[in-house]
Amino acid sequence: MKSKNILKQFSTIILLVIMVIFFAVMTDTFFAAKNMINILRQVAVLGILSAGMTFVIISGGMDLTVGSLLGLTGVVCAKFLVEYQMNSVVAILLTLVILTLFGTITGLLIVKLHVAAIVITLGMMTVARGLAFIISGGLPIYDIPEGVVTLGQGYVGAIPIPVITMLVIVVIAAFILNRTYYGRYVYAIGGNEEAARLAGVAVDKIKVSLYSASAFLAGIAGVTLMARVSSGAPASGTSMEMDVVTAVVIGGVSINGGKGKISGAFIGALIIGVLSNGLTIMNIGEYYQQVVKGLVLILAVAFDVFTNTDRIKKVKSA
Amino acid sequence: MEKILELKHITKEYPGVKALSDMDVTFYKGEVHALMGENGAGKSTLIKVISGAIKPNAGEIIYEGKSYSEMNPILSQKLGIGVIYQEFNLVPELSIAENIFLGNKLTKGLTINRKLMNQKAREIMEGFGIKIDVTKPVRSLTVAYQQLVEIAKTISNDVKVLIMDEPSAPLTNREIEAMFRIVEQLKKKGVAIIYISHRMEEIFQIADRVTIMRDGEYVGTRQTQETGRAELISMMVGRTLDDQQYPTVDKEIGETVLEVRNLSTPSLLKNVNLSVKKGEILGLAGLVGAGRTETVRAIYGADPKSSGEVYVHGKKVEIKKPRDGIRDGIALIPEDRKKHGVLLEMSIRDNISFISIRDICKAAVVNRKADRNLAQSYIDRLKIKTPSMEQLAKNLSGGNQQKVVLAKSMASKSDILIFDEPTRGIDVGAKQEIYMLMNQLAKEGMAIIMISSEMPELLGMSDRILVMHEGEVTGELSKEEATQTKILELASGKN
Numbered sequence: 032m033k034s035k036n037i038l039k040q041f042s043t044i045i046l047l048v049i050m051v052i053f054f055a056v057m058t059d060t061f062f063a064a065k066n067m068i069n070i071l072r073q074v075a076v077l078g079i080l081s082a083g084m085t086f087v088i089i090s091g092g093m094d095l096t097v098g099s100l101l102g103l104t105g106v107v108c109a110k111f112l113v114e115y116q117m118n119s120v121v122a123i124l125l126t127l128v129i130l131t132l133f134g135t136i137t138g139l140l141i142v143k144l145h146v147a148a149i150v151i152t153l154g155m156m157t158v159a160r161g162l163a164f165i166i167s168g169g170l171p172i173y174d175i176p177e178g179v180v181t182l183g184q185g186y187v188g189a190i191p192i193p194v195i196t197m198l199v200i201v202v203i204a205a206f207i208l209n210r211t212y213y214g215r216y217v218y219a220i221g222g223n224e225e226a227a228r229l230a231g232v233a234v235d236k237i238k239v240s241l242y243s244a245s246a247f248l249a250g251i252a253g254v255t256l257m258a259r260v261s262s263g264a265p266a267s268g269t270s271m272e273m274d275v276v277t278a279v280v281i282g283g284v285s286i287n288g289g290k291g292k293i294s295g296a297f298i299g300a301l302i303i304g305v306l307s308n309g310l311t312i313m314n315i316g317e318y319y320q321q322v323v324k325g326l327v328l329i330l331a332v333a334f335d336v337f338t339n340t341d342r343i344k345k346v347k348s349a
Numbered sequence: 350m351e352k353i354l355e356l357k358h359i360t361k362e363y364p365g366v367k368a369l370s371d372m373d374v375t376f377y378k379g380e381v382h383a384l385m386g387e388n389g390a391g392k393s394t395l396i397k398v399i400s401g402a403i404k405p406n407a408g409e410i411i412y413e414g415k416s417y418s419e420m421n422p423i424l425s426q427k428l429g430i431g432v433i434y435q436e437f438n439l440v441p442e443l444s445i446a447e448n449i450f451l452g453n454k455l456t457k458g459l460t461i462n463r464k465l466m467n468q469k470a471r472e473i474m475e476g477f478g479i480k481i482d483v484t485k486p487v488r489s490l491t492v493a494y495q496q497l498v499e500i501a502k503t504i505s506n507d508v509k510v511l512i513m514d515e516p517s518a519p520l521t522n523r524e525i526e527a528m529f530r531i532v533e534q535l536k537k538k539g540v541a542i543i544y545i546s547h548r549m550e551e552i553f554q555i556a557d558r559v560t561i562m563r564d565g566e567y568v569g570t571r572q573t574q575e576t577g578r579a580e581l582i583s584m585m586v587g588r589t590l591d592d593q594q595y596p597t598v599d600k601e602i603g604e605t606v607l608e609v610r611n612l613s614t615p616s617l618l619k620n621v622n623l624s625v626k627k628g629e630i631l632g633l634a635g636l637v638g639a640g641r642t643e644t645v646r647a648i649y650g651a652d653p654k655s656s657g658e659v660y661v662h663g664k665k666v667e668i669k670k671p672r673d674g675i676r677d678g679i680a681l682i683p684e685d686r687k688k689h690g691v692l693l694e695m696s697i698r699d700n701i702s703f704i705s706i707r708d709i710c711k712a713a714v715v716n717r718k719a720d721r722n723l724a725q726s727y728i729d730r731l732k733i734k735t736p737s738m739e740q741l742a743k744n745l746s747g748g749n750q751q752k753v754v755l756a757k758s759m760a761s762k763s764d765i766l767i768f769d770e771p772t773r774g775i776d777v778g779a780k781q782e783i784y785m786l787m788n789q790l791a792k793e794g795m796a797i798i799m800i801s802s803e804m805p806e807l808l809g810m811s812d813r814i815l816v817m818h819e820g821e822v823t824g825e826l827s828k829e830e831a832t833q834t835k836i837l838e839l840a841s842g843k844n
Contacts, residue, residue: 212707218694219692219695228651
């Protein structure tokens with residue numbers, strides 16, 4: 032059982048290392064510093080979203096809205112910047128406020144209606160995507176100001192700004208989850224909601240805050256994405272939520288809640304990034320990549336089940 | 350008597366732990382053989398070896414003269430070994446009859462022969478002396494009846510060995526009597542019954558022989574007629590224990606700390622009044638469904654009240670949710686430890702500081718040193734047995750889990766402690782420790798409310814006993830006037 036624990040603890044890192052070695056051997060260009068940084072930039076949006084999703088899934092919830100929120104963020108922010116000619120800082124902050132409110136509404140619907148998060152967020156995902164198309168009239172909004180574009184395309188030294196944004200968010204998220212009472216409440220809600228409530232945790236409030244935070248992070252990711260492609264497109268981020276869930280689950284966060292780490296989810300995001308990048312360099316087409324990604328997810332979930340079955344047996348024999 | 354099942358040198362090892370070590374025991378037809386031992390003694394592991402849920406690392410299982418190195422669940426069922434676990438395996442939406450014949454449906458062509466099934470189910474239940482509509486869904490039954498269905502289900506496959514794991518835990522006294530009659534019937538039919546229980550009285554009432562286990566090892570087997578309570582306890586704990594089961598303490602009872610007036614809830618409670626004083630242990634007695642748990646949950650804020658007032662230290666307080674109860678110094682140590690008390694997937698440290706976590710935070714950040722110190726102080730004080738405070742709570746025994754729940758409540762600096770069945774499913778040694786802790790806490794000035802279904806515990810621990818029946822308080826007894834008979838009369842609504 033101990034060896035199994037160790038395997039579980041490091042399995043994602045091992046998987047990542049194996050993949051890096053594989054691609055480094057198979058291709059000439061993969062293992063170059065430039066490509067490494069490139070991978071990090073490609074996973075920035077995914078990494079930011081994974082941080083929020085990790086909180087939500089650890090609490091026993093699910094947030095399918097994040098992909099659509101990328102599109103919504105892009106068009107809302109672009110509209111503020113381009114059509115209303117707002118100051119960049121004001122436009123971005125206002126966008127983040129709107130996104131956070133959207134998340135708050137999602138959270139309130141979940142706790143007040145007592146409907147499973149997956150259902151509510153499925154609905155809100157569609158709502159958000161529809162709003163993005165309505166607001167933009169279905170077309171991308173171009174001519175994002177230079178200063179904002181830097182957020183997606185600029186560098187500090189050799190490091191792209193999106194990578195810095197992602198790292199800052201991952202570190203803060205990990206700190207909140209590991210070191211604050213809030214983090215402990217999140218684990219407790221996912222592990223045993225009723226016990227948490229009886230211990231005085233305001234379960235509903237925390238849950239609402241989680242969906243607000245997840246949407247807020249989707250806002251940051253959305254602005255980053257908009258800046259990277261220099262336009263706010265209503266269709267951007269389509270089915271991105273699935274990549275995010277995939278990353279988080281590959282990273283060892285239990286889909287049943289109560290267990291998982293930000294660092295794991297981050298590695299999960301890197302695995303997806305390395306996979307896409309490496310397969311592309313190997314000239315393997317998009318369609319095959321999808322098959323591989325799907326299989327990696329199933330592998331990860333199977334592993335989760337495998338280690339959890341053991342846990343159930345152990346509790347019974349206690 | 351004829352041997353049916355013999356275990357020889359059974360050993361089961363997990364990395365770092367020997368759950369069973371060189372276990373030898375023999376079971377005979379038509380005998381009730383009790384297994385006793387503290388939590389973690391290996392009883393559950395042993396029955397799982399017999400039922401095939403786990404495979405032993407070494408040893409031999411001899412069943413009806415044939416030797417097996419291990420069982421598996423299908424084989425053991427085929428051989429006639431049935432197990433009734435503490436958690437029932439019933440399908441709530443299916444009828445009693447359907448549950449009884451789950452897995453061995455009586456078929457007529459491709460369809461289930463419902464008529465035959467219902468008739469057979471009725472016969473089995475009537476054999477138990479129970480007339481009941483077997484087409485009723487199981488979810489509509491009380492726990493006691495559900496257990497009967499579980500027993501019926503097991504014996505419907507002609508069992509030769511029936512293993513019962515703490516079957517009396519959810520039952521009231523009268524229901525236990527009914528269950529015992531069924532056990533006697535099975536015994537007459539030659540079924541070997543392996544009976545696990547923590548309750549001494551039951552062992553002497555129902556068992557022919559008793560085997561004691563400790564730390565995964567065989568300690569000894571006794572004829573129940575030739576042994577006594579004291580011997581069994583000392584075998585279980587490995588030391589002689591004072592037969593004085595309920596420790597006493599010199600303490601002072603002070604002013605009223607908590608007063609509840611005319612508490613009602615939408616579903617059950619009607620004008621419940623109670624008060625508890627500083628240093629006092631108030632016992633809440635009553636049968637299952639009398640409203641004791643509902644009362645304390647409503648006081649604490651876990652369930653809504655429809656009317657009623659709560660006063661803490663003479664001041665009226667509004668308690669609408671658990672956090673309010675905690676704010677006013679009330680702590681609830683719930684009945685269902687695993688569901689409501691302990692956070693199984695979290696460490697002991699996380700559990701202990703859970704309620705009071707904000708007190709050791711600076712700007713929401715947990716002070717890790719304070720956190721560890723808090724956990725360590727309670728691990729020492731309550732003698733929680735664990736290799737490390739980082740151990741997950743799920744790996745602890747029931748008694749130690751209960752101590753963790755208690756530590757969690759104590760750390761929240763409450764002065765009103767509500768214990769709902771504080772010693773349910775806890776072994777003898779740990780029970781003693783919990784009793785001593787409760788006394789100590791009372792001595793330190795806590796006001797304690799204790800719900801208990803164990804009569805000796807109520808009589809031994811309480812300074813005053815309040816008896817409830819169907820959502821109402823039917824009487825109050827002082828320690829001096831309380832007797833088992835008086836409590837039972839009040840609890841059954843006679844006064």
